[in-house]
Amino acid sequence: MLRLRLEYADLARVRFTDRLHPASTVLLASQALRRPPVAAALPVLARRVTSSGAALRPLHHLIPEQGPAPDFVTPWDGAASIEDGLAVIRSTPAREVRAQVSAAYAHTPASAARRRFADADAGVLDTLVTAMRAYFHQVLAPDWAALTRTHRQVVGEAxxxxAATGAEGLFAGLHPGIRWCSPVLEVDAWPAGDVRLGGHGLFLLPSPFAGPRPRVLIREGRPALVVYPVEPPAGWGGGAAADRLAGLLGRTRSAVLAHVAGPGRHTTSSVAGHAGISVSSSSEHLSVLRAAGLVSSRRDGGATVHRATPLGRTLAGGE
Structure with missing residues (x-):
């Protein structure tokens, strides 16, 4: 059990993450979907993993199936897009890579690639980043907007x-593995210990990929991050229509079309946030969809607003 001691300053800084981090979600999903119960609950995502085959193999080989992963593959920064997150991972100092990978591999069988990874080999790190990019686009991108909506719904309910019950009620409703015994937040997570947060506060992140019990990430000078499991909503996880559209347009472009086919005001930057890509990539995908007659765009003040055409909505399954 991990015991987090919260001072008044920490309680004043209890927050939820305002968005999902694409690169960190790749790490969580890559571990979660290797567990049979999760794969059974999210069969479409599991099939995407299987069909992606060799492209994802380095990620599965280098990152343990369960237990702690190297901290640097779940970065704090780079949440705006998958490319931003991968750039942060790739820029990790070699000494941190060596220390964290060696710790994560304490009970993992050795292999040539794992030895090179533990030695901070640049080529192996590039291979890992390439596999994480493929995982995002081939497995998560078609449902990234749905993941984002689920995150916002869970955070809104919490x-x-x-607001109604204070911190005690908030913590009590997160997960059975999280208990508030003022001034200590007990978390059934590894490694066990007793940690003072020192006034930096606490971030909470609900995730259907967290695992069977919560995870805690603690870094010096940063708020603690508690990732706790939530059930995937009924019917979530994509479907045959989403995969057929991805086969036609590509997973990221189909995710962009599906998003602008939904309700709301969709700007280039908001589409980027929902799809987990950069603004420039969002603009490129929208331009291609517009040229194909699937999206229409108009200027509205300082932004460009996009919506799916009737043909685009039909293709996305909206009609």
């Missing part, structure tokens, strides 16, 4: 509970 925020309402916090």
């Amino acid at each position: 925020a309402a509970r916090y």
Whole structure:
């Protein structure tokens, strides 16, 4: 059990992450979907993993199936897009890579690639980043907008509970593996220990890929991050229509089309955030969809607003 001691300053800084981190979600999903119960609950995502085959193999080989992973593959920064997150991972100092990988591999069988990874070999790190990019685009991108909506829904419900019952009610409703015994937050997570947060606060992240019990990430000078499991909503996880559209347009472009086919005001930057890509990539995908007659765009003040055409909505399954 991990015991997090919260001072008044920490309680004043209890927050939820405002968005999902694409690169960190890849790491969580890559471990979660190797567990039979999760794969059974999310069969479409599991099939995408299987069909992607060799492209994802380096990620599965280098990152343990369960237990702690190297901290640097779940970065704090780079949440705007998958490329931003991968750039942060790739820029990790070699000494940190060596220390964290060696710790994560304490009970993992050795292999040539794992030895090179533990020695901070640049080529192996590039291979890992390439596999994480493929995982995002081939497995998660078609449902990234749905993941984002689920995150906001769960956070909204927790925020309402916090407003009605305070911190005690908030913590009590997160997960059975999280218990508030003022001034200590007990978390059934590894490694066991007793940690003072030192006034930096606490971030909470609900995730259907967290695992069977919560995870805690603690870094000096940063808020603690508690990732806790939530059930995937009924019917979530994509379907045959989503995969057929991905086969036609590519997974990321189909995710962009599916998003602008939904309700709401969709700007180039908001589409980028929902799809987990950069603004420039969002603009490129929208331009291609517009040229194909699937999206229409108009200027609205300082932004360009996009919506799917009737043909685009039909293709995305909206009609």
